[in-house]
Amino acid sequence: MFHGLYALPDADTARADDLAARFALPRLSAPPADGYWLALGDTRLELVTAHGHGAVYADFVEGAARHRREHGGGSGQPVARAIGIKGGNRPSVVDATAGLGRDAFVLATLGCEVTLLERSPVAAALLDDALSRAAADPATAAIAARMRLVHADAADWLAALDPAVRPDVVYLDPMFPDTGKSAAAKKDMQAFQVVIGDDTDAGKLVAAARGAAKKRVVVKRPRLGVLLGNDKPSTQLVGKSTRFDLYTPSR
Numbered sequence: 698m699f700h701g702l703y704a705l706p707d708a709d710t711a712r713a714d715d716l717a718a719r720f721a722l723p724r725l726s727a728p729p730a731d732g733y734w735l736a737l738g739d740t741r742l743e744l745v746t747a748h749g750h751g752a753v754y755a756d757f758v759e760g761a762a763r764h765r766r767e768h769g770g771g772s773g774q775p776v777a778r779a780i781g782i783k784g785g786n787r788p789s790v791v792d793a794t795a796g797l798g799r800d801a802f803v804l805a806t807l808g809c810e811v812t813l814l815e816r817s818p819v820a821a822a823l824l825d826d827a828l829s830r831a832a833a834d835p836a837t838a839a840i841a842a843r844m845r846l847v848h849a850d851a852a853d854w855l856a857a858l859d860p861a862v863r864p865d866v867v868y869l870d871p872m873f874p875d876t877g878k879s880a881a882a883k884k885d886m887q888a889f890q891v892v893i894g895d896d897t898d899a900g901k902l903v904a905a906a907r908g909a910a911k912k913r914v915v916v917k918r919p920r921l922g923v924l925l926g927n928d929k930p931s932t933q934l935v936g937k938s939t940r941f942d943l944y945t946p947s948r
């Protein structure tokens with residue numbers, strides 16, 4: 698069970714109040730004895746458990762993001778080819794299932810303007826925190842400036858989109874189970890998966906995305922995963938463990 702937001706003694710309380718208000722997170726006066734909660738420390742926001750292991754946070758400055766930024770495969774990597782990065786072409790992207798923002802960060806690093814849609818208040822707060830840290834670091838500030846977070850349900854947001862500002866690409870990577878049971882998440886992601894749950898309604902996002910994208914819709918799936926929704930993709934890019942299904946716009 699998810700409880701809310703707890704600010705550690707060394708945390709900035711104004712920041713905690715701001716996060717709680719913007720993402721409708723209950724403020725906790727003490728760490729709970731069980732379940733999951735967001736803990737704000739002096740450096741970052743984390744999703745933690747009572748067992749004290751498996752903290753989950755979003756990060757664009759250090760760790761894997763730094764490695765990807767400095768040694769990533771550039772415009773040749775599969776996600777970049779899937780969204781249509783080629784030569785100097787940098788499509789505008791709506792990442793409609795932003796999660797911890799790892800794919801969005803790769804695309805923004807390559808120069809795309811990315812709007813990140815996230816409906817879970819927990820994931821949205823983690824993203825907001827990672828984006829403010831990235832904005833404050835000279836190595837990532839320009840990348841963070843290309844990433845805009847919107848806390849909203851993508852189905853509603855895409856349906857209400859002003860036709861004058863349609864993105865080139867809508868990107869989807871929901872936690873959509875293949876067999877009714879989720880694949881075992883990596884240990885560090887287990888808390889995230891338990892708190893967010895499966896996106897069993899993800900099928901309807903393909904049609905909403907096809908109505909909004911100007912050039913293409915890209916759906917990330919496990920290599921052997923079932924299709925999302927009823928539409929057939931026009932192209933599939935199949936890698937070792939991941940597949941990208943490409944759909945044409947519907948208008």
Ligand SMILES: C[S@@+](CC[C@H](N)C(=O)[O-])C[C@H]1O[C@@H](n2cnc3c(N)ncnc32)[C@H](O)[C@@H]1O
Nearest residue numbers: 794795796797798799800815816817850851870
């Ligand atoms: C598998 S994660 C995405 C991981 C992401 N691609 C990354 O690189 O970190 C799926 C995320 O999509 C979000 N999501 C699912 N359906 C959504 C919807 N209709 N609107 C907004 N967010 C949604 C979930 O809350 C979850 O955080």
